[in-house]
Amino acid sequence: MGAMIYRWRQRLADADQQTNNAWLLIAILIVALACTMETMISVASSSMSVVDALCACANVATLIYMAFRPASGALIASALWIALCCAPVKQPSATLLAILVAIGILGYAFRRISILVTVIALSVWLVTQGNIASSNMMSDPSDHTLFGTVSMTGVTPVIVLFAAALFAGMAARWNHERHTTRMELAYRRKQARTARDIHDYVSNDLAYLILRLDKAIADGRNPSIAELHELRDVASGALERTHEVINLIEDRTNRTRNDDTRGIRNTIVPNSSTVQNSSPASPTVSVDCPLAARARIIAHNGDHRLAELGFNGQTIISNTNTDAKPDDLVFGLLEELYGNIAKHADPQADYILTISIGNDTVTIALADTALTSATTESPSVVSHSLGTGLSRYRNLLAERGGTLIINNQSDREWSMLAQLPI
Numbered sequence: 001m002g003a004m005i006y007r008w009r010q011r012l013a014d015a016d017q018q019t020n021n022a023w024l025l026i027a028i029l030i031v032a033l034a035c036t037m038e039t040m041i042s043v044a045s046s047s048m049s050v051v052d053a054l055c056a057c058a059n060v061a062t063l064i065y066m067a068f069r070p071a072s073g074a075l076i077a078s079a080l081w082i083a084l085c086c087a088p089v090k091q092p093s094a095t096l097l098a099i100l101v102a103i104g105i106l107g108y109a110f111r112r113i114s115i116l117v118t119v120i121a122l123s124v125w126l127v128t129q130g131n132i133a134s135s136n137m138m139s140d141p142s143d144h145t146l147f148g149t150v151s152m153t154g155v156t157p158v159i160v161l162f163a164a165a166l167f168a169g170m171a172a173r174w175n176h177e178r179h180t181t182r183m184e185l186a187y188r189r190k191q192a193r194t195a196r197d198i199h200d201y202v203s204n205d206l207a208y209l210i211l212r213l214d215k216a217i218a219d220g221r222n223p224s225i226a227e228l229h230e231l232r233d234v235a236s237g238a239l240e241r242t243h244e245v246i247n248l249i250e251d252r253t254n255r256t257r258n259d260d261t262r263g264i265r266n267t268i269v270p271n272s273s274t275v276q277n278s279s280p281a282s283p284t285v286s287v288d289c290p291l292a293a294r295a296r297i298i299a300h301n302g303d304h305r306l307a308e309l310g311f312n313g314q315t316i317i318s319n320t321n322t323d324a325k326p327d328d329l330v331f332g333l334l335e336e337l338y339g340n341i342a343k344h345a346d347p348q349a350d351y352i353l354t355i356s357i358g359n360d361t362v363t364i365a366l367a368d369t370a371l372t373s374a375t376t377e378s379p380s381v382v383s384h385s386l387g388t389g390l391s392r393y394r395n396l397l398a399e400r401g402g403t404l405i406i407n408n409q410s411d412r413e414w415s416m417l418a419q420l421p422i
Contacts, residue, residue: 015071015109024105025067031097032063038092052090059084059095066102071109074102078117085124096158100165107169108176114166122162126155194245196332196392202245204339205238211309211342227308291324291422292317292357298331299355302338306351309342313351313368321357324422329396330362333418336389337366346371346412362422367415370408390416 039056042048048056062080066073081099084091099121106114209231216223223231288296299315306313334355341351349369356363394404402420 028067034094074105104169289324292319310347
């Protein structure tokens with residue numbers, strides 16, 4: 001019993017916090033002021049007894065409490081209003097607004113309870129004030145007043161007011177839940193975008209820097225000036241991406257994205273079907289679609305980086321689409337694959353990455369040889385990755401109707417096939 005009471009107290013406290021806002025506070029205080037003024041006028045004109053005035057004051061007190069504890073106060077105000085309707089006392093007509101506000105608050109906070117309270121309160125009013133069950137009631141069945149001045153004929157307007165208050169509270173809750181769902185979805189998307197940017201760009205760039213430095217240390221040589229400039233560009237790109245992620249987290253609108261200038265800056269690759277890491281690119285005019293043109297830049301940069309780390313392999317790009325638009329999901333996956341090759345593949349074995357851009361589907365396939373503890377010279381390689389990148393992309397591709405299949409053919413042979421509709 002004590003645990004149940006404690007849970008209800010917690011539930012009421014949570015509901016009070018959810019429903020408390022400035023506009024509701026003002027509305028309730030206005031209703032309380034109206035009840036107070038009507039009571040004072042009635043007392044001054046000697047049309048209300050002392051007992052009736054004390055009951056009216058109790059109503060006003062519950063309204064003031066409801067202004068600061070909406071859900072709890074609404075339950076108390078509803079119970080008091082129902083009790084006073086059954087008692088032989090005269091209530092200010094403005095108390096009808098009090099029960100309507102209470103029902104609206106309960107409709108927002110507790111849907112089932114609000115329906116029960118509405119049915120009970122309306123039934124009691126119909127019996128005691130609407131002259132439904134008896135001919136000896138407190139008022140004329142065809143004459144009901146609000147604020148002492150607004151006349152309502154019959155019980156239909158009151159029934160409509162009760163129903164409107166109930167559905168208004170429920171509608172406000174539905175609208176709030178929909179808004180909350182949208183906000184949560186936007187927040188999760190921003191989180192996913194932030195994690196993806198950090199993982200695909202910042203993490204891979206830093207891992208590439210570490211691997212290049214590890215290779216230079218293992219070879220026992222000092223990097224050349226050109227290599228230092230390249231590594232500085234990679235570090236600068238990681239720093240720029242870090243700033244963009246910070247801007248994204250802080251919701252700044254003056255963000256700029258510069259994905260094409262990461263790694264090797266302003267690189268132009270030939271419009272050929274094969275990009276090899278052993279042959280430099282020669283400037284030429286590209287007639288590719290935007291998706292293929294950007295993919296060639298990423299492929300050139302990735303193959304170049306892998307060649308600097310001692311890898312031997314190639315990227316083959318085929319394009320039969322003339323108007324495919326740039327797709328961040330495709331570009332991010334390519335960056336992830338090149339980063340995975342650098343961190344997890346064996347430099348002594350070849351790799352091959354194919355990118356096929358069709359009229360309605362992009363197909364990306366990768367085959368390489370996994371790095372094992374027996375083949376690596378750096379025991380810290382595994383610390384360069386969290387191992388969550390491809391799992392994240394599998395989920396992202398699935399959201400857009402794509403697939404990502406990984407096949408470990410043996411202990412070391414590794415392949416992947418990804419398809420994405422465009």
